[in-house]
Amino acid sequence: MSTGKIILSAIAASLLIVQSVNAVEPFENIAHDMLKDSIAMRTVSGPGNETPEFAAYLADKFKKAGFPDQDIMIIPYEDTAAMIVRYRGDNSSDKKPFVLSSHLDVVEALPEDWEKNPFELIEQNGMLYGRGVLDTKLNVVTLTATFLRLKSEGFIPSRDIILVFSGDEETAMASTRLVTQKYRDQIDAEFAIIADGGGGNLDENGKAFSYSIDSAEKTYADYEVTARNPGGHSSLPRKDNAIYDLARAIVKLSEFEFPVMQSPLTKAYFEKTAKLESNPEISKAMAAFAKNKNDMDAVKVLRSYPQYAGMTGTTCVATLLKGGHAQNALPQSAMMSINCRIFPGVGSDATMAQLKKVLDNDNLEWHLAAPVDESDESPLNEEVFSAVERVVHDEFPGIPIIPTMAMGASDGMYFRIAGIPSYALTADFIKPSDVFAHGLNERNPSANLGRAMRLWYKLINEWAG
Ligand SMILES: [Zn+2]
Structure with missing residues (x-):
């Protein structure tokens, strides 16, 4: 009997621990559903590109959450679409808005090459699988869900926050060019966070050891x-x-x-x-x-x-x-x-x-061989770096926050060219051996979903609370 009791209380204790580790963040379930829906959309450049559908799907979520029509803009471009959503603040901070940006499109994935259907969200052993779970639909849906959460809480930011989702980051980047040039006044901001690059680095044992912020690209x-x-x-x-x-x-x-x-x-x-x-x-x-x-x-x-x-x-x-x-x-x-x-x-x-x-x-x-787009390094912005440090240290105390220079191009370049310093960072903590972005069997640890909900929420509060 007594042995049984000990086992029972041990089980109870372990259940408690599991519960606290797996505590679901507010709106995380909504983000999860959106991730599932978004992975099923083939937002791949070329015939059948479902990026416009994805943009319309998100616009509908913003509308239902109470964002006014004039603050939700879909910008069709060839077979794709970009979107801009403005969360109006009361300007009590006297600061220019900031941009949170990511991209709706993904790299092509051929089902016959994958072990699993790339256009279906599959969860296995603490991992999310599907084209775009890492690059970068998890960011798109958690940014969206965080906007919905803040709206539901009656949050009024102290400055405008502008969401920008581009539609062809993986191919021509023409929609980003369009948004940053033709819609420059709609995205005027002090800085832009590009949720597509940078982020947390885990060692092969799964231990977080540093966090990168891409602040320039070659x-x-x-x-x-x-x-x-x-x-x-x-x-x-x-x-x-x-x-x-x-x-x-x-x-x-x-x-x-x-x-x-x-x-x-x-x-x-x-x-x-x-x-x-x-x-x-x-x-x-x-x-x-x-x-x-x-x-x-x-x-x-x-x-x-x-x-x-x-x-x-x-x-x-x-x-x-x-x-x-x-x-x-x-x-x-x-x-x-x-x-x-x-x-x-x-x-x-x-x-x-x-x-x-x-x-x-x-x-x-x-x-x-082709026209060159070039951008300068973004200055190491104290407001950006110190907020990221506080928020990341809530998750992993003490790990260094490292400014990095990307060797490849991202949407961040076009914000820099438009005179808006940009910083690429995400809530994705991952080990190098799990990074299959653009490749087969793309995956992302499931824990990054809830982490992203915490990270975006806290960062928005740091910059606009
Ligand atoms: Zn990407």
Whole structure:
């Protein structure tokens, strides 16, 4: 009997613990239902794109929650749609509004390649599965549900809060460009939070060890460099040859390193990451580089690791090669593609000028493969960073909040170009081995749903309470 009693009370105790860990946040169930509905919508660019339906679905939720029609704007664009929702404040804080942004679209997913149906929300062993659970429908629905919750509580923000959902972040980003250019007055804000990047980092044991805020991104540019030659019959060889000219240029490119650069962001990044890095060689180099960007021993170490090389300056690499037109002809042309990730503030023109100097052949033709969008680094905004730190520390006390520079592009770039500093962060705490965004069997720990409801609620209260 007594043994039984002990077991019973042990069960009761463990039930209590389970209950407190799994406590459902207000409106979390609503967010969960919306996540389920949204995963079932194929918001993929191309025929059958259901992004406009998703926007209409969300607009309906806002309307039913009491947001006035004029504050809910759907902006159709080709096969997709963006939306802007304004939560009007009483302006008691005298501050400009802030933007919370994410994207409605997802990357294509082929059901035959997946283990599970990508367009169905499936929960298994503490994980949510489905296309977009990580990138980034969980953010869209938790931001929406937080607006609904605040409205139901009668909350009146001290400044306007503007939700911006873009419709083609994963492809052309044209809807973001449209919103940030043509609807610039509708999104005028002090800063924009991009819920699509940054976030919490778990180690392989599931322990949170840091939190990232993407505050800049490198500029992406492709240059096509072509050597031309009159060519001729291969039985009549000459010293001048398009392939040889290009080959000499390639060797020069391979030997070139761009100047070392450091910004307030990368300095802070290396200072903080040095303390987390377990490899003593890298950790020492990070700390030394943060102190002195001209410490070339430190630079050499950092540049020998691909994941850190790009944080020390611009990087360019040859990625494609084409040349000649027949086995028995002197080549009339030879072309390489150079892909660059340009340090914020440098500019794609200056980068091309530098490369021309390095390759040192006036006869090479240069061509920018596609127009380049470039944005400067956003300043490390104290209001943003200190609020995020307080809110994240409620979840995981003491973990460092690290400003980071993304190597790829996000909607944040277009807000920066429009003069609105932007910061990418999410409530997603995940380990690298679980990140399958854009890939197969995309997943996100279930705990991030409730966490997102807490995080957005608290952040909005920090910035507009
Ligand atoms: Zn995304």
